[in-house]
Amino acid sequence: MSAKSTSRDIRTANRYEVLRQIIARSPTSRQELAATTGLSLATVATLVGELLDLGMLTEVGFEDSAGGRPRGLIAVNPSGGALIGVDIAETYVRVELFDLALGMLARAGEELEPGGKRPEQVAAHVAAAVGTVVSRAGVGSDRVLGVGVSVPGQVDRDRGICVYAANWDWHDVPLLELLARHIVHPLYLDNPLRACTIAELWFGAARGRGDAVVVNLGTGVGAGLALGGGLHRGVSNSAGEWGHTTLVLDGRPCHCGNRGCVETYVGAPGIMTNLRELSPHSPLLHPEDQTATIEALAHGVTAGDPVALEVLRTTARYLGAGIADLVNLLNPEVVVLSSWVAAALGAPLLNEVRAAVGRHALSRPFAVTEIVLSPVQTDPVCLGAATFALEGALGSPRRGHVKTVGRPATPRSRTAQSS
Secondary structure: OOHHHHHHHHHHHHHHHHHHHHHHHHHHHHHHHHHHHOOHHHHHHHHHHHHHHOOOEEEEEEOOOOOOOOEEEEEEEEHHOOOEEEEOOOOOEEEEEEEOOOOEEEEEEEEOOOOOOHHHHHHHHHHHHHHHHHHHHHOOOEEEEEEEEEEEEEOOOOOOEEEEEEOOOOOEEEHHHHHHHOOOOOEEEOOOOHHHHHHHHHHOOOOOOOEEEEEEEEOOOOEEEEOEEEOOOOOOOOOOOOHHEOOOOOOOOOOOOOOOHHHHHHOOOHHHHHHHHHHOOOOOOOOOOOOOHHHHHHHHHHHHHHHHHHHHHHHHHHHHHHHOOOHHHOOOEEEEEEHHHHHHHHHHHHHHHHHHHHHHHOHHHHEEEEEEEEOOOOOOHHHHHHHHHHHHHHHHHOOOOOOOOOOOOOOOOOOOOOO
């Protein structure tokens, strides 16, 4: 990497961190930003000036400063642009459009049928939903700074490629290239583990925490990692594939080719298997519909149905054992249960999981680990994915001229805390 490239990337990371702090603390002063980011006041003043020139920030008055001149206050300009976050899951596509302060303005969704998961079909669903949210929000195309796209599995975000998605048997799919045939806005790719973790760091249970684990419970399962206050990606952007670690030796077959993976016991299909093994003919089981089965179990638990309660306890035992490994290994401040399965099963699942983790984890790390449900009200994947687009826009030399490939390079610096 050249010195020129390195300088540009550090500036992008610093812009991103400054804007992140302004979104979290708006309105705020340049002095407060310098204190929270660790950047010099001169650097903050320069970056704020650039963001003001781009229309992303606005001056909103002054606050009194003890013994000195009043401090100028700045805030995010919500109308300074729009960001789109896309959550591609195994059974659906959800798209949300946000203003620049990451307030949600419109949402749309598309269901994915069992036979409709070829890359071209999924891309068409995404394009349709993106068009819908732009129309519903009444946002001009020129105001959309970018579209962040989250897709399950391992991704090469520099090249915009889905390297491997086990549940669909996708290999080296050029997803952003397919999407660019339908979508005119700049596109940026990553996966839901990163998206959920950023959403929790910015707005959720991991905000202000140094070390956090965000457990994503859906059709697939994974663990987003925030270590030392920043997002942990790993060398190949593959960190967090906890769902494909072995929970049961020679256990259930997994789409990844191994047996006994965590995902096969606590992902939605695994929970359906737990139900099927306990009560093969249960009316709670909808063999071809994950969402309906999980919803039926949730209602059953609320109603005190003994089969539903036993399935919940079985699932929580597996999940608790897996989370205990994360607690022992990473010693996090908080473990957040996120995504649609966790949201559907809610507090009853959380209570059983806490008890199970307590049985399996070492007492010292468990004593300082909080285990909670995600408090993020919107789709956390869409929210986090929108920040991919924000990062891309901040790395663009001129707004409206962001290239539709991959993402900006992000240095491993202390200022790039959640990029």
